[in-house]
Amino acid sequence: MEITTALYLIPVGISDAPLSDTLPAATVGIVRNIRHYIVENVRTARRFLKKCDRDIDIDALTFCELNRHTEPRDVSAFLEPLRRGEPVGLMSEAGCPAVADPGAIVVGIVQHEGLRVIPLVGPSSILMSLMASGFNGQGFAFHGYLPIETTARAKAIRELEAESARKNMTQIFIEAPYRNNKMLATLINTLRGDTMLCVACDLTDPVQESVISLPASRWRGIKADYDKRPAIFLIYSGSTVIL
Numbered sequence: 001m002e003i004t005t006a007l008y009l010i011p012v013g014i015s016d017a018p019l020s021d022t023l024p025a026a027t028v029g030i031v032r033n034i035r036h037y038i039v040e041n042v043r044t045a046r047r048f049l050k051k052c053d054r055d056i057d058i059d060a061l062t063f064c065e066l067n068r069h070t071e072p073r074d075v076s077a078f079l080e081p082l083r084r085g086e087p088v089g090l091m092s093e094a095g096c097p098a099v100a101d102p103g104a105i106v107v108g109i110v111q112h113e114g115l116r117v118i119p120l121v122g123p124s125s126i127l128m129s130l131m132a133s134g135f136n137g138q139g140f141a142f143h144g145y146l147p148i149e150t151t152a153r154a155k156a157i158r159e160l161e162a163e164s165a166r167k168n169m170t171q172i173f174i175e176a177p178y179r180n181n182k183m184l185a186t187l188i189n190t191l192r193g194d195t196m197l198c199v200a201c202d203l204t205d206p207v208q209e210s211v212i213s214l215p216a217s218r219w220r221g222i223k224a225d226y227d228k229r230p231a232i233f234l235i236y237s238g239s240t241v242i243l
Contacts (some may be wrong), residue, residue, distance in 0.1 A: 003033045004118070007082055007110045008089045009103070011096045011122020012048050014230060015205035019051050022204050027120045028052045034089040036081040038064045038106055045091050066102050075105055082115055094230070096124045100144050100174065125232050126172055129200035132211040133170070135236040140170035148179075150186065157190045157235075164195075165237035172234050180226035183233065184219070191235065193217030198234040201226050 008030055013022055031052045039045035042063045049056050064078040082088045090097045090106055096119075097103040110117050126142050143160065147153045160171040175183040187197055195216050202208035208229070214222075 003030055003087055005085050005087055006116035006118045008034060008087060009097045009119040010089050010091045011120060012091055012094050014094045014123050014125055014203055017204045017206055022123045024121050027122060030120060034087050036062050036086060037089045037091060038066050038078045039091045040067050040093040044093055076109055079109060123204050125203050128203050129232045129234060130170060132200060133198040133213050133234050135170040135196060135234055136168060136238050139168055140172060143173040146173050153186055154190045157187060161191055161195055161235060161237050164235060168238035170234055170236045174232050177228045177230055180231050184224060184226060188216055188219050191216035196236040199226060199231055201229050201231040
């Protein structure tokens, strides 16, 4: 299979589900033909590529690691193979690269230089949770991580709640898995009782997947445990939800 010279944005699985359940065969086929990768974590990337095809010669590939330890001045050099006419793959730790992910800086450089960027089909927890929430999918915003400090976090939640009501928008954000339960408790204690709250957890996992949308007041009666599980949170104070 011959592929076009481009920066390929490669989604990585967000659960332990078989790749055939979440990635199209065409995406896997493209992965087999890329020899240069920019990744958030080399170990994770190597494992993912072996899941795509056990016959891939991992040792013949080159990996450049892009994460919080990477010096910004070093990033441009990662794209030298692309400038020579070779395809390059960009991978996040999980999900879609360049969304809540440092890979966005790479895409920005490629766009600035007028080179081609090709996003590939795969799982996105942001879109999948929005689809399953029952909240407004016409207007929404993703905010990444909210503040960690309790007072600042509560303030941010109240501001998002007010913006949701004012603009009729779904507000979406994430948290480190080990802080999920603390986030849920803060949401329950901060939101108005009639504000809708959705927690989408273990998306694409055939056994553990859970998406629950309820008014904040009803969450107070649920003994939910999302500790150390990948989750995404959505709140909605608009006018289109019918209970």
